[in-house]
Amino acid sequence: MIIAILSGKGGTGKTTVSTNLAYVLDKKGHSVKLIDLDAEEPNAHLFFDIDYSEHIDVDVKIPKVDNAKCTHCGDCAKACQFSAIVVSSKSVLVFAHLCHACGACLLACKYNALEEIPKNIGKISLGSANGIDFVKSQMNIGEPSAVRIIRQAKKYTNKDKINILDCPPGVSCPTVESIQMADFCVLVTEPTPFGLHDLKLAVDLTRQFGLKIGIVINRYDNKFIELESYLEENNIPMLLKIPYDIKIAQSYSKGKLFSKEIPQYENMFVELYNKILEIVQ
Amino acid sequence: MKILLATKGQTLDSAIDERFARASYFLIYDDKTGQLDVINNNQELSHGAGPQAVQIAIDNGASAIISAMPGQNALQAIRAANIKIYEAVGLSAKQAIEKLKSNELKEL
Numbered sequence: 001m002i003i004a005i006l007s008g009k010g011g012t013g014k015t016t017v018s019t020n021l022a023y024v025l026d027k028k029g030h031s032v033k034l035i036d037l038d039a040e041e042p043n044a045h046l047f048f049d050i051d052y053s054e055h056i057d058v059d060v061k062i063p064k065v066d067n068a069k070c071t072h073c074g075d076c077a078k079a080c081q082f083s084a085i086v087v088s089s090k091s092v093l094v095f096a097h098l099c100h101a102c103g104a105c106l107l108a109c110k111y112n113a114l115e116e117i118p119k120n121i122g123k124i125s126l127g128s129a130n131g132i133d134f135v136k137s138q139m140n141i142g143e144p145s146a147v148r149i150i151r152q153a154k155k156y157t158n159k160d161k162i163n164i165l166d167c168p169p170g171v172s173c174p175t176v177e178s179i180q181m182a183d184f185c186v187l188v189t190e191p192t193p194f195g196l197h198d199l200k201l202a203v204d205l206t207r208q209f210g211l212k213i214g215i216v217i218n219r220y221d222n223k224f225i226e227l228e229s230y231l232e233e234n235n236i237p238m239l240l241k242i243p244y245d246i247k248i249a250q251s252y253s254k255g256k257l258f259s260k261e262i263p264q265y266e267n268m269f270v271e272l273y274n275k276i277l278e279i280v281q
Numbered sequence: 282m283k284i285l286l287a288t289k290g291q292t293l294d295s296a297i298d299e300r301f302a303r304a305s306y307f308l309i310y311d312d313k314t315g316q317l318d319v320i321n322n323n324q325e326l327s328h329g330a331g332p333q334a335v336q337i338a339i340d341n342g343a344s345a346i347i348s349a350m351p352g353q354n355a356l357q358a359i360r361a362a363n364i365k366i367y368e369a370v371g372l373s374a375k376q377a378i379e380k381l382k383s384n385e386l387k388e389l
Contacts, residue, residue: 077336083329088339088362095354098329144328 002163003276004182006206008198010169012190013218013242014038016252017272018166019047020259024269025162026132033161034129037153037178038168039122039137039146046255048129050136056124058137058149060101061116065092069113079108082144100145122149126156133161150177157181162273171198171205179206184276185213186239191224199227203236212279214239216272237279240272284310284381285338286374287348291319293375301351302330308374309341312382331355338364347377350389 005018015038022034036044063076063085074087084098085105096119106114122139137153139146146168154177157163167178179185185206189199199215206213215231220241231238242248248265251258259266287304288295298304309318318341326333331351335358338346345365359366367386369377380386 074340083326083331083333083336086332086336086339086358086362088364090363091361093332093358093361095329095332095357098332098354 001184001280002157002165002182004165004167004179004185004211005188006167006175006179006185006202007169007188008171008200008202008205009189009195012188012195013216014169014188015044015047015166016218016242016258017186017188017216018164019044020257020265021269021272022129022132022164023047023257024259024266025164025273026130027266028270030273031161033133033135033156033158033163034166035135035137035153035156035163036166037137037150037174038166039139039149039153039174040168042136042138042166044166045129045134045136047257048132048134050125050127050129050134052125052127054126056126056152057120058122058124058152059118059120060099060148061103062096062099062101062119063094063105063114064117065094066113066115067092069111071111071113073110075108075110076105076114079104097142098144101148122146124149124153124156133158146174147177150174154178154181171201175202175205176209179211180209182211184280185211186216186272186276187213188216188218189227190219191217191221191227193224193226196224196227196230200230203234213237214275214279216240216242218242219244237275239275240268242268282312282345283341283343284312284345284347284378285341285343286310286377287322287334287346288374293317293378294373297348297369297372297374297377299349299370301346301348302334302355304334304348307334307337307341309343310374310378312378329354332358335359335362335364338362345381347374347381347386356389 026032036042077085077087125136168174189195214237221244251261286308307320331354
C-alpha cells in the first residue's frame with residue numbers, strides 16, 4: 001500500500017505525521033518503507049539515525065549545440081517553454097539552470113544540431129532508519145524542478161510494504177508527481193484560515209486525480225470551527241486530531257518522535273492507519 | 282539601426298522602466314525611418330524573462346538596447362548576440378534616443 005502525506009500549506013506537519021506513522025507501524029510489526037519525496041527540503045531523516053547504504057545520482061539530459069550543424073534558425077528557442085535557449089545569427093546559448101530537460105528543442109531541431117548531455121540535478125539516498133527502510137530524495141541548490149528526482153525516488157516503493165510518502169508542500173508539479181500512484185492521501189492541515197485555504201487547494205488536486213483522501217488536523221485546539229464545517233459540508237473523512245500540546249512541540253524541536261517520547265500518543269497512529277485501511281478497502 | 286527600449290508606456294514619451302526583462306513594454310525604434318513598433322511585454326514567466334527579452338530584441342532585429350541594468354542571464358545573451366546595451370534610467374525613451382545619438386549614454 002502507498003500512503004501519500006501532503007498538505008497544500010507548508011509547515012502543517014507532513015513530516016511529523018509521516019515519521020511518527022512510520023515509527024509506530026514498524027513498532028507494531030508492520031513492514032514499513034518511509035520515502036521522503038520533499039526533494040527541495042527533505043527533513044524526515046532528522047528524526048532518525050539513518051544508516052545509509054547507497055547514494056544514487058539523478059541526472060537529466062540537457063541540450064548541447066553542434067555548431068557545425070546549427071543553422072541558427074531559432075526553432076529550438078521557439079519550442080522552449082522556459083526561455084532556456086537564446087538564438088541569434090551569431091550564437092546559440094543554452095541556460096542549463098533554466099532548462100527543464102523536456103526534450104522539446106531536440107524534437108524541434110530539423111538539422112540534428114542538438115545532442116543531449118547529462119546534468120546532475122540531485123541524488124537519492126537509500127538506508128535504514130532505525131530498522132525502517134528509508135529513501136531520501138535531495139535536489140541540488142538552484143535547480144528549477146524536483147519532478148525528475150521524485151519520479152526516480154518513487155521507483156523504490158515496495159508493494160509488499162506500507163509505503164509512506166512524505167510529499168512536498170504546494171499543489172504544483174512536484175506534489176502532482178508525488179501523489180499519482182498513491183492508494184490513499186492523508187492531507188495534513190492546521191486549524192487556521194491559512195491552513196484551510198491551502199487544504200481546499202490540496203483537496204481539489206486529489207479530487208482531480210480521483211484519489212481517496214482523509215484529513216489530519218495538527219495543533220488542534222477546538223477553536224477554528226470553519227475547518228470542521230468545511231470537512232462536514234464536503235463529506236471529507238476526519239482521520240485524526242493531533243492536540244495542540246507543548247510537549248509535542250518540545251519533542252519536535254529536539255528532532256524526536258513524539259509518539260515515542262510521549263507514549264500516550266502512540267496509539268493515535270495505529271488508529272490513523274486503521275481508518276485509512278477501512279477507507280481503502 | 283533598430284533600438285529596443287524597455288519602457289513603462291507605449292510611446293516615445295514613456296519613461297525607461299527600472300527593469301529590463303520585466304518592463305511593461307518594449308519599443309522597437311528604427312532611427313533611420315522613425316518607425317516605432319510597440320511590444321506588450323505582458324509575460325508571466327517565473328524564470329527565464331531575461332533570455333526571453335533578449336530573444337525578442339534579436340527577433341526584431343535590434344542592434345542596441347536601452348534599458349535599466351539587465352540581469353546576468355540577459356546580459357550573457359546580449360553579449361553572445363553582439364547587441365550593444367546602454368543604461369538610461371530616469372529618462373524618457375525620446376530623451377534616451379537623443380542622448381544615444383550624442384554619445385551621452387553609458388554603454389554596459
